[in-house]
Structures are given as C-alpha cells and as structure tokens.
Amino acid sequence: MSEELRTEEEQVEALKKWWDENGKSLIVTVVVVLAGYFGWNSYQENQRSQGEAASSIYQQLVNKATKPLAEQTEADKTELETVAAQLKAEYPASLYAKFAGLYMAKFAIEANNFDAAATELQLLVDAGEQSPVTYLAQVRLARVFIQQEKLDEALALVTTTPDVSFAAQYEETKGDVLFAKGELAAALSAYQAARASATALGINTQVLSRKIDDLAGAKLAGADA
Numbered sequence: 001m002s003e004e005l006r007t008e009e010e011q012v013e014a015l016k017k018w019w020d021e022n023g024k025s026l027i028v029t030v031v032v033v034l035a036g037y038f039g040w041n042s043y044q045e046n047q048r049s050q051g052e053a054a055s056s057i058y059q060q061l062v063n064k065a066t067k068p069l070a071e072q073t074e075a076d077k078t079e080l081e082t083v084a085a086q087l088k089a090e091y092p093a094s095l096y097a098k099f100a101g102l103y104m105a106k107f108a109i110e111a112n113n114f115d116a117a118a119t120e121l122q123l124l125v126d127a128g129e130q131s132p133v134t135y136l137a138q139v140r141l142a143r144v145f146i147q148q149e150k151l152d153e154a155l156a157l158v159t160t161t162p163d164v165s166f167a168a169q170y171e172e173t174k175g176d177v178l179f180a181k182g183e184l185a186a187a188l189s190a191y192q193a194a195r196a197s198a199t200a201l202g203i204n205t206q207v208l209s210r211k212i213d214d215l216a217g218a219k220l221a222g223a224d225a
Contacts, residue, residue, distance in 0.1 A: 054091040057083060058099060069110060081107055098124060098133045105140060118144045125157075135166045142173050151181050167197035172208060179215070188215045 060083055072080075080103070087100035101120050108117035121144060124137035138157050145154035155177045161170040171194035178187035195208040 054087060054094050054096040057087050057090075058096040077107065077111075095133070098127075102133065102137060102140070105137075105144075109144065114144050114147045118148065130162070132163070132166075135162050136169075138162075139166065139169045139173050142177065146173075146176055146180055149180075151177055155181075164197075165201065168194045168201060168203055168208075170194075171197060172211075175211065184215060188212065191215065 084100040084103045084107070087094075088097045088104070091097050101124050105117040105120035108114070108120065118141060121137045121141035124134060125141055127134065142154040142157040145151070145157070155174065158170045158174045158177065161167045171190050175187045175190035175194060178184075178190055191208055191212045195205045195212060198205045198208060
C-alpha cells in the first residue's frame, strides 16, 4: 500500500510540475482554438448573409433587365446601371459582380457605347478564370471589337474554343470576323462548323443557316462573274 501511495504522490507531483510548465500555454491554446472556431462560424455566417444580399440585388437586376428594351424608359436604364454598379462595388469578389459586369457591357452595347462595353468585358477576360462567365465575356468582347473594326484582336479571342458548349458561339463569331476581313471561304467554313455545333447542342440554327446561304450565294455569284 505504501508503494502505491508513493506512486500516486509522484504522479500528483508530476502533474503539478507539468501544469506549472505548460498550463498557461494550454489555456492560451484553448482560447485561440475557441476564438478560431467562433471566428470561423462568424465568417461563414457573414459570407452567407452577404451571399443572400448579393443574390437579392442580382434578382432585382434580372427582373428589371428582362423588360423589353423598347419598353424601357431612361429612368429604367439608369436604375439598371445603378443596380449593376452596386453589385460590382459592394460584392466585387462574388459571381454576381461578374454577371453585373456582363450586364453593364450589355447596357453599353445597347447605347452604342462600344468603348465602355469593351472596358467592362476586358476586365472579365483579364481575370483569367476558366469559367462560363469568362468564355461569354470573351466572345462578346470579340463582337465588340468587330464593331470597332479591331478585327485581328477579335479573331485572336475566338480562334480557339475553350469549351464545347460554347463552340457554336465562338465559331459563329469567328465567321463574322473572317467575313469582315473579306476571307469568305474561311468564314463559310466557320459558319458551317458553328451550325454543326449548334445542331448537336439543340440550338436554333436559323440565323446561321441564313448566313451560310447568303455567303454560299455570294461565292457562287463571284465564281460566275
């Protein structure tokens, strides 16, 4: 029994010694861990709250933007631009901000302000993300460059299709660039590739078919001449 008591006393003394040496640091560690845990929960809650707020603002933008252009008043257009700018300013790192950038470019195109549209789209392209938003921005920027007669820059943006689901848009835009450059055979080939991709994806090909027919007719007329 005395041996057992001595062993217990030694254990108690060892525990006291360990506490003197390590107790304070243990308390600090626990506090840091708990602070980190509650801090992370607070961060997640903040992110969720911000996400909901951004989603609500974006829904306002979508609802207003779906109103036919012919029915939009100047006040409507101003409000649309304000809501889009709010999303970009308050939630710059969110996907909603990127969508807002696409909308702002759309509004600029509708106003024939191609410089402003190019600026918005270039920001999205320069972000370098491999995402549908970037792919869409890239093909839209190419179309803006066509309007600005920056044909080489436009062609560089659509020479390679980044994703099969965007093949029809990229090939059609490539055809538009080549047509503008006077390279009719290459343009026809691009339109045909676009129509094949659109058909595979179940996309309406009426416009593409008209471009192909018009271009084929122009080539035949040129050959007869």
